[in-house]
Amino acid sequence: MNGSFEVFGLSTGIIRSGDSLAERVIAAAEVTCGGFRDGDILVLAETAVATSEGNVIRLSEITPSAHAQRLAEKYQMDPATAEIVLRESDSVVGGIPHFLLCMKGGTLLPNAGVDASNAPPGCVTPLPANPDESARRIKRAVDQATGAQIGVIIADSRTHAMRSGSSGVAIGCAGIPSVIDDRGRSDLFGRKLEVTKRAVADNIASAAELVMGEADECAPAAIIRGIGLSVSDDFIGVESIAADKCLFMGVFGKGMEK
Numbered sequence: 190m191n192g193s194f195e196v197f198g199l200s201t202g203i204i205r206s207g208d209s210l211a212e213r214v215i216a217a218a219e220v221t222c223g224g225f226r227d228g229d230i231l232v233l234a235e236t237a238v239a240t241s242e243g244n245v246i247r248l249s250e251i252t253p254s255a256h257a258q259r260l261a262e263k264y265q266m267d268p269a270t271a272e273i274v275l276r277e278s279d280s281v282v283g284g285i286p287h288f289l290l291c292m293k294g295g296t297l298l299p300n301a302g303v304d305a306s307n308a309p310p311g312c313v314t315p316l317p318a319n320p321d322e323s324a325r326r327i328k329r330a331v332d333q334a335t336g337a338q339i340g341v342i343i344a345d346s347r348t349h350a351m352r353s354g355s356s357g358v359a360i361g362c363a364g365i366p367s368v369i370d371d372r373g374r375s376d377l378f379g380r381k382l383e384v385t386k387r388a389v390a391d392n393i394a395s396a397a398e399l400v401m402g403e404a405d406e407c408a409p410a411a412i413i414r415g416i417g418l419s420v421s422d423d424f425i426g427v428e429s430i431a432a433d434k435c436l437f438m439g440v441f442g443k444g445m446e447k
Contacts, residue, residue, distance in 0.1 A: 194417075197222045198400030199410040206243040211330035214410045222412060225337040228420055230413040231327070232397035235345045235360060236307045237409035238323050239314045246273055247312050264289060270303065270313060277301035277315045295429040296360070298347060307409075317343060320361025321426045328363045340364030340420050344394035344401075357394030359427050364420045365390065368428040389418065390427060 253268035278291035302316035343361030
């Protein structure tokens, strides 16, 4: 990969259900950085992807189960939101006030990714149903429309253990490897690396978050240019590990709420 690169935030306007994200980012890229080029990596906020796909839930239409009501009381949550989180999660590990810590799709995350930020009033947006497929679909549309061969990352903002603040995490990926395996390479003193893998897609997502923002910027997308990653249709999906291989889950994940 190259030692320097550029990051461009793309202002798309408010995304609504049924909007074509590919068309919006292509138009924004023309204005911002002269359009897409081969090797560009497009990063998209998961809320924008979910909204465009119609994955928006109105809280008034949800009837909370008894389990959701118990969790809502225990963790000071809206019962309808707790019900949606239960439906979206594979399991609930625990929680703190206003949040449930959930397992979903091999990932540990708050509220199973259900988010009210940047959702219409009275609504929440779950994560896209299949982020890797969403990334592949958008990549294909941009490639065909522009003639450029690009990579696409669907990104979410996540907190990390014992750290304040959030950073970008890739939840969907197409066109680039999500992880680069450095095992077998030598360190500065000639020792072979035994466990090191670089979370390339997560690192790119975090770089994009710097220009995308979390509030009213209306920039749910970014282009990373010049990073030098190989782009190929063969690269699909975000690499994860089983819970029993994860240090955090192995130490703290013994008890489950669900």
